Amino acid sequence: MVRAFFRTLVVAWCLGGATASLAGTVAGLYDAQYPVTEQSAQSLKQAAAAGLEEVFVRVSGRRDVREHPAIISALAAPEPFLTRYRYQRANSDQGEGLLVDMSFAPGQVNAVLQSAFLPVWSANRPEVIVWLVVDTAAGRNFVAAGADPRVEAELQAQAQRRGLALQFPLFDLVDAANLTTDQVWQMSIEDVKAASERYSPPYVLMGRASEFSTGQWVASWVLLSEDGYSRLDSQGQNSEEMLSPVVDLIADIQGRRYAAVAGGQRSGNTLIHIGGVDNFSEYAHLLSYMEGLAMVEHANAVWLDGAELVMELVLKDDVEKVRRYLALDGRLREVQNASGAITPMAVQSYYLWQGRK
Template identity: 30%
Template structure:
């Protein structure tokens, strides 16, 4: 019975993620804010190190990147990568909820993103580009003796903490509307019990690339516990991977869950900086019938993070063969293309002899080939 259920789950996931991918272009990966005591040079230099560490996490996709010796050495020279900084006053919530918000001074810092990416490549660490998978979060919370679901309009502090943790990693997260349509498909106990089939089907309307399911509840010791599961394309190794975040306070227990999910997604979709080769790849695209469609596909391929260069090598009928140079090779390029909705992959078995002849005529018969169609 379990094997049948697993096959069914895989089929549902395959339908959901192959037909409805909706990657998001994330901005501000090179920026962050840190709280400072004053505007002195010493405090500014200390804050720059903290800010640079946060930006390295966002751009690399590795939560613990600052712990590596080669990165620790670079942190001391954070000012070399600095673009600009500015100060602003802000108010943050007091630890004691009965007290008023506390006014603090924040330093907003921007670093040179291209320089940071070159640094990561030089020391052999991954680079997670701006095109990132979007995840919908089904989060059930138990507090003060009752349970509820977090939705996109929730005023709960958990929503603010979720957004803060996602921003720290540059991870696009959305919450369900929990409108009439959602309520007809998903109940609180579905999320609490991680009812995978119900949640996966209910998530289809949001066109997300991944589904993050979690429950958070208090312990008798006064801390918080949580259980997390990340669902993604069944071809990925983390399909249905679950974990417990260590016991902690509210912001930490939620942050740890989000950071773990970000680590898993980044490990799959980032470009490995330790891979030093660029591979030449032929990309055959069917369904290009006019100049507008050609421009759309060409611009899309150029925008992909692994692409170093791309040119049209052969145009004929309703197909175009592009020659691309991809950092990280065929696998990295295939994953990047899969995050968008622009192109649908065709299996090699569906290729005609004509496609092989076209590639040979374009001088690309000896390179890796990928086959797609424009819907």
């Protein structure tokens, strides 16, 4: 059984003063795998319900989403949400088993969440750089740089469960000069912050974990972000139980910050000025990009003058979430009205289109 606790410290901190943030695209948001004992309709229904519940949690960013009546109703009849499924054999510590690999309809999943006024979190999510040292019979090593590959694989599996964009350092000569396993083991926040500056990540996870001869794990974690830092201690009978609490903590924090709720209390319309849109192709791409954001219901250009335009956004949620996401993604960079652009309407903020990625 896992026992975990954390306390959030309100300490203002920006990673190395970096102005750029990184977003990663999480694949498979609407996919799930689940073990089954047989290829029957009943087994498929049970697997689909479990997989759909995982997808609802991953897309909403909320673990408690399953308690909502709309989610309970969907899980009672999950088959209409399936767009694809196939059975496959897979090997595990328990031997060969049978899995059903499933994909669920994004539109239907999002519609259920939105109709219940629950969050929807898009696939572009803030990257988390991981500095994790594990102490095993082989000694102390960084995960992804010589440590037990089982821990790395389990961490990636847990990240997929909640839809996190985890990244590991390069562990090249620069990293070796900037940070040692001993510094991470001592949980030196300043050293980890300094070593992470070259990556300019929105989030940094540092941790130390020990495996006992019984197979039990204990770990300590610090999550760093521009909002401050959070501490977490976890333990478990295996690496899965040890890792799942910290993954849940990160996903809960990010979900509250970036997931959009349709009909949020501060939703409405806002006007933004965008420069650097040099041709119709870029304009079409910009419009498609804006309307693809989970927190934007509709985007429409209401004023054009050369490479500059004013866009009206009909929002599903708080305008601040839009600003956070745009800063994270980097395709629209917020700027001052340095060009002295004059528009026939009052705009809330100014951006420069950085083009396609």
